[in-house]
Amino acid sequence: MYNLTRRHFVKLTGGLAAAGLVSPMFPTLGRASQGKKHVVVVGGGYGGVIAAKYIRMADPSVTVTLIEKEKLYYSCPLSNPVIAGFRDMKVQRWGYENLAKHGINVQHDEVVEIDPVKRSVSTAKSASFSYDKLVVAPGVDFKWDAIEGYTEKASEKIPHGWKAGPQTLLLHEQLSAMKDGDPYIIVAPPMPFRCPPGPYERASLVAWYLKQHKPRSKVIILDAKDKFAKQPLFVGAWKELGYNIEWVPVNEGGKVTRVNADSMSVHTEMQEYKSSAINVIPPQKAGKIAHAAGLVDKTGWCPVNQKTFESTVHKDIYVIGDACIATAEIPKSGFAANSEAKIAAAAIVAAFKGEPEPDPSYVNTCYSLLSPDYGISVAAVWAFKDNAVAKVSGGVSPEKATPAFRKQEASYAESWYQSIMVEMFS
């Protein structure tokens, strides 16, 4: 079942025995996937963990191995409040230890190669796993070359904060340390990117912080776009809450072409902006492994069958979450990744049983906080009709609402977060 050398077999068995998983995982080594099916999941985020769980729930006879390079998962959703200083990083942090209870074999390792012909993956620790079906959910990678001077090294001084963790804390430190009167600069990326309302949620919460602690400062958003998600709601709230935010769209010179981390400056075609607090959110593409495996098209993202999330490039590989091209309308969000994972899991289990592709139901929700007591949301439901994804309902929070309504949505945002995280990690 596994393409393991004897050395790795010994090593892995040790690990599995410790996790109490040894016996059912290796019935007889070398017996091909006869009867018992094996699914490998690459990436343990909003998409991957849910796919692993739902496959096991739907068919406990399937063996599932989840390969995740990090020991801990830091959630991006609700990390913007950490930057603004009203949330502890601890509540963003989750561990994989409960997944063994669901019969999921978790390996902390990085997948470096996928062989779609032999149907196997190999890892940085040079283990190799063969699969009957593979789920690829690596999230996003940054296009380090897209803005001149914005390299991975530069991001240690000018953080992106678009993968939560040390980068989030760095942004918080810079915000706390900046001088009253200096601008806080956010460089927003072109579509498509992870969490379309995210940069504007961040701008709002930074402005909330500045209003109290650095009232002479303002937020400047330099944008590669000329419109953004939930725009009327954000702009309305900025007025209502008295936030000092200047948004420079692309058609007014918002596109940043060059960054200099040594002099802490960013350049548009018209102007240079300097500050001790700069946040560049770079243009994005599907996670590195998706590129290495040739799962991407010329957009840099992975095309998939919209009904099953099976790659249209390689058979038996399913790409979910930020890395895939879901229909244009379904954004790259944690909620969407969760929804796509459940659809792919059902499709995989049905395929093993020789059943027809199940009819999917897709849902997305994104809450955004504009202050600790001010939340807004977008929600939508899609169905698969006449061979395409079709929107059935959806919309954003009302533009006019009472403070009590906004406060309720802020509380529901926390509740949403707890629900979706507990579904993943408990």
Place this chain on the structure above:
Amino acid sequence: MHDMKRRTLVLAAGVVVGGLWGAPAMAGPTPSMLSNTCAGCHGPQGVAPGPSIPTIAGMPYNFLKLMMTEYMKGDRPSTIMGRVAKGYSDVEIDAIAKHFAGLKWGVQGGASVKGKSVDPAKAEKGKALAKECEKCHEEGGKKQDEDTPRLAGQWLEYLQVKIDDYKTNEKYPQPKKMKSQMDKLSVEDLDAIAHYFAGQK
């Protein structure tokens, strides 16, 4: 009590398709495919970890169907459920209601932020005041009959928000006898009642 059943009957007459208890012949997504999407907000298997989105697992079928249908038609004010519920047909709502009615009510651990906690003094005061409520919300809010939701152990913040809606929002559909009880009680008394029901196991 019968006053409540009337609300369900009115609904049943309005719903032509899928009104039968038996599994409706459904093409399209299975009940679990539809219902699994709710977990992202209501928690795994409809059991919410809090602090405010309600647990819906094990609620009565009639109640779930009534709520979803009212959200769908725009008859019940909400922050987000109106936008969600419009995504489903009557037949699908019926299947979803059955799905969650068949799951087990529970308390979900594992949250990284805890919900508001019950104040024992308020709960004690609320117990005495809840007598009229318990005519319908029997056994400390544990018993659920056809269209009465469980209140015992529901998230405190949710009960507070709902009670406030029922008391102050004229557009909120509710049994007449419940409204008249809400009208008689002060905001403080109702808050104490919320603590009482939330504290029941």
